[in-house]
Amino acid sequence: MAESTVLRIRDVSKQFPGVKALSHVSMEVKKGEIRALMGENGAGKSTLIKILTGIYQFEEGEIEFDGKQVHSKSAIEMQKMGVSTIYQEINLIPYLSVAENIYIGKEPTKHGKIDWEQVKKKAQEALQDLGISLDVTQKINQLSTALQQMVAIARALQTDAKLFIMDEATSSLDKREVERLFDVIRNLKERGIAVIFVSHRMDELFQICDSVTVLKDGELVGTYDMSEMNHHMLVSKMIGRDAAEIIGQRKQYRTDWEQKPVMCEVKDIRKKTKLNGVNLKIREGEIVGLAGLLGSGRTELAKIIFGEDTAYDGDVLIDGEKVHSPNVKKSIEKGVVYCPEDRKTEGVFLGMSVEDNLTISILQSLLRAGFVKKKKKKEIVEEYIKRINIKTPTRGTVVRSLSGGNQQKVILARWLAGKPRLIILDEPTRGIDVGAKSEIEKLIQQLAGEGISVLYISSEIEELVRGCDRIAVLREGTVFGELSGQDITSENLLHMIAGENIIEAGGEL
Numbered sequence: 001m002a003e004s005t006v007l008r009i010r011d012v013s014k015q016f017p018g019v020k021a022l023s024h025v026s027m028e029v030k031k032g033e034i035r036a037l038m039g040e041n042g043a044g045k046s047t048l049i050k051i052l053t054g055i056y057q058f059e060e061g062e063i064e065f066d067g068k069q070v071h072s073k074s075a076i077e078m079q080k081m082g083v084s085t086i087y088q089e090i091n092l093i094p095y096l097s098v099a100e101n102i103y104i105g106k107e108p109t110k111h112g113k114i115d116w117e118q119v120k121k122k123a124q125e126a127l128q129d130l131g132i133s134l135d136v137t138q139k140i141n142q143l144s145t146a147l148q149q150m151v152a153i154a155r156a157l158q159t160d161a162k163l164f165i166m167d168e169a170t171s172s173l174d175k176r177e178v179e180r181l182f183d184v185i186r187n188l189k190e191r192g193i194a195v196i197f198v199s200h201r202m203d204e205l206f207q208i209c210d211s212v213t214v215l216k217d218g219e220l221v222g223t224y225d226m227s228e229m230n231h232h233m234l235v236s237k238m239i240g241r242d243a244a245e246i247i248g249q250r251k252q253y254r255t256d257w258e259q260k261p262v263m264c265e266v267k268d269i270r271k272k273t274k275l276n277g278v279n280l281k282i283r284e285g286e287i288v289g290l291a292g293l294l295g296s297g298r299t300e301l302a303k304i305i306f307g308e309d310t311a312y313d314g315d316v317l318i319d320g321e322k323v324h325s326p327n328v329k330k331s332i333e334k335g336v337v338y339c340p341e342d343r344k345t346e347g348v349f350l351g352m353s354v355e356d357n358l359t360i361s362i363l364q365s366l367l368r369a370g371f372v373k374k375k376k377k378k379e380i381v382e383e384y385i386k387r388i389n390i391k392t393p394t395r396g397t398v399v400r401s402l403s404g405g406n407q408q409k410v411i412l413a414r415w416l417a418g419k420p421r422l423i424i425l426d427e428p429t430r431g432i433d434v435g436a437k438s439e440i441e442k443l444i445q446q447l448a449g450e451g452i453s454v455l456y457i458s459s460e461i462e463e464l465v466r467g468c469d470r471i472a473v474l475r476e477g478t479v480f481g482e483l484s485g486q487d488i489t490s491e492n493l494l495h496m497i498a499g500e501n502i503i504e505a506g507g508e509l
Contacts (some may be wrong), residue, residue, distance in 0.1 A: 006031045006162055006194045007052075012061035014047050021047040024061070025220045027213050029163070031192045034185060036205045036226070038198075039215035039238055040435045041403030042391070045198055048215070049165055052196075053085050054078035066162055084161035088168030088404075090148045092155075094141035099123035101140055102155045126154040131180040145172045145342055146294050153181060164188060165196045170204060171430050172341070174294035174459060182208050200432060201460065202231050216240055239435050253469065253485045260284045262320065263453045264336065264422050266305060269314035274300045276477035278314075282422065287444065287454040289468035291461075291497055296474040298457045299341060302424045305455070306338040307331035332361065335421030339411050339428055341457075343404070347411045350400040354392050355381045357399050358414050384413035388443055405436025412443065422453040429463060441467050461490050473497055 007029040014022040022044045029035050039045050050056040051063070054075040063070040065081055073081070092101045099120045108118040123136040132150050140148055149172050156164065166185075170178045185195055185208055197209055205212065206226060214221040214237045221237050236242055260283040269278040275297045282288050290298045303309040305316055307326040316323045318334045331337075340346035349357055358381050359366065366373050366380075381395045390409045392402055399407055408428060415423060425444070429437040444467060448454055458464050464471055470484040473496045481496050483489075 004030045006066055008062075008064040009048075010062045012048075012051065012058050012063060014044075014051060014056060014058050020218050022051075022058070022218045025215065025218075026061075027220070027223055029194045029196065031162075031194055032189045033211065034189055034195045034197055034209045036197050036199070036209040036212035037215070038205070038212055038234065039221075041405045041432060042217070043215040043238070044218040045215060046167070047218075049085070049167055049196075049198070052078070052163075052165060053083055079159065082160065082162035083165065084156045084159045084163070085165040085167065086153055086156045086169040088171050090145070090152050092140045092148055092152055095139055097137050097139055098127075098134055098143070098151055099136040101151055102126055102136075102158065104155075106158065123154075126158060127151070129157070130154055130184060131177075144294070146174065146177060149173060150177065153184070157184065161193060163194045163196065165198075167198045168200070169197075170199055170201065172427075177294070178204065200429075200434065200437070202234065202434070205234070206231075214238055235434050253488075255485070257283050257286055257469065260286065263318070264305065264455075265317040265320075266301070267315045267317065269301065269304060269312055269316075271297075271300055271304070271309070271312040271477075274477055275304075275312070278474070278477070278479055280472055280479065282453045282455055284421075284453055285448050285451045286470065287448050287456055287468050289464040289471035290455060290457045290474065291464055291471055291493060292474035292480075293497060294459075297477045298474055299426055301474070302338060302426050302455065302457060305331075305422075306336060306424055308338070332418065335419070336424070337415040337418065337420045337422070338424040339408070339415065339426060341426040341430060343407055343411060343430075348399045348407050351398060353396045353398055354385070354390065354402070354410055355395040357410050358384060358395075358417060361414050362418050380417055384417055388413055388416075389439060403432070403436070405432035405440070408432060408436075408440065412440070416447075420452060422455065423447065424455045424457070426457045427459065428456070429458070429460070437463075461493055464488075465490050465493060475499055 005028050009025060009027050011024045011026055012022055013024055025044065025048065037045050047056060051058050054073045054077060057072055065083070096104070102123045103119050107114045108122065109115055120136050127134055127136070127150070130150055130153060134147065140151065143151070149169065153169060170181060173181065188195060199205060209226050211223060211225050212229065212234065213223045216238065262281050263284045264282045266278055266280045269275050278297070278301055290301070292298055300309065304312050307328045307330055310326055316326060318336065323330065344350060355377070359377055363372070366377050385392065385395060388409050390413065391406050399410055402410070429440055444454055444456070456464065456468055465488055468488060470482060471488055471493060472482045473480045480499065483492055483496065
């Protein structure tokens with residue numbers, strides 16, 4: 001292996017029952033190189049990462065890491081060799097403190113005992129390197145998803161790694177936190193540490209990566225210098241066809257919203273330090289975007305509308321009537337449903353089948369004399385698998401084995417089967433590939449066309465610009481302003497999120 005090369009993969013293949021997950025894939029990564037790994041869901045990215053981290057073993061080919069042959073290595077052995085991984089799914093221990101999570105298994109000792117003062121001090125220093133100030137004695141489950149991700153990153157950085165694999169590590173971070181992480185990555189590069197970077201946020205790749213390897217259907221498409229690529233070329237290579245059909249799409253704006261009935265309204269919603277008097281109207285068939293920095297109150301507002309959070313002041317109205325004693329069951333009965341940001345822990349039942357996940361919310365309607373009408377259940381499941389193009393071997397396939405995009409489609413199908421009137425989508429395309437993202441965005445437009453209202457929460461500016469009729473910007477727990485129609489541009493939205501009134505905005509939405 002050349003001295004400058006830290007990882008060399010030659011003709012690696014991996015087979016699962018009935019599926020060739022990887023077929024003769026080859027790539028090299030040099031010391032200090034930041035390599036993007038791209039492909040649609042199901043392209044083989046996760047399989048390759050799990051091989052490199054020792055979770056899966058490969059049947060064919062060769063892997064050299066830091067000049068040594070790699071085969072039949074466990075995850076612990078790969079970590080000892082110098083491979084450190086940061087996953088999209090946060091792998092922290094929820095009931096341990098921040099400090100304990102960062103230094104678990106490598107705590108500093110004094111006189112043969114763990115030196116807890118040093119653990120706390122070092123944990124604070126590790127977070128400060130990322131620009132984060134936290135009480136490190138807090139339990140992990142008391143933190144937001146984004147802060148948990150930063151803790152996971154801080155923990156990974158405490159290892160003596162030669163290669164970092166970052167698998168959607170930025171998916172729950174806001175722009176400022178991403179910049180902090182990028183500063184860390186640049187520092188790793190300067191120290192000669194290689195990074196394999198997986199992200200579905202295209203702008204991030206062009207901002208931080210030196211090169212990109214593209215996979216499709218388990219096969220290598222090619223490896224390219226980022227300086228030779230643009231968005232259109234990269235997406236085209238990922239999907240295997242011209243990307244013009246899914247890049248730069250923009251919805252047709254309507255001007256008759258004032259004539260449409262208000263389906264849902266919130267009045268003066270307040271919640272401790274999170275929300276400070278939010279007013280918002282969502283009309284029938286309207287797609288209302290909710291933008292703002294992390295901590296602006298977007299998810300908190302969504303959970304209040306859904307009835308999951310009842311500890312608030314103010315009113316939620318459905319069809320002009322105040323919701324008394326709100327709860328989730330009552331919201332669903334009124335046609336209000338919620339697709340959460342963290343689909344794996346709050347959305348799908350990973351150990352259950354596609355069929356059971358899809359029908360669990362309508363099971364009561366499928367009962368006759370206490371027994372499930374199996375034929376009717378099967379018909380509904382097959383209808384929605386076909387309607388929103390869920391890629392699954394069978395309706396009995398366990399959801400855990402599906403890609404992130406298809407798991408998201410299962411959640412959407414579950415709620416659609418119940419004939420909703422308002423769908424709240426919290427980061428619906430987080431961590432899914434450009435092809436699946438396009439399908440979900442098209443589906444949202446179709447639903448709005450059928451008269452279903454949508455509250456669309458996203459950290460991706462372009463996503464909101466492409467798909468929303470109106471965008472409300474939350475800032476410090478209140479509505480700072482709104483954009484609608486042709487005023488919805490990336491520039492205007494960025495200015496407003498930053499707190500600048502660049503157009504006539506404000507007042508009640």
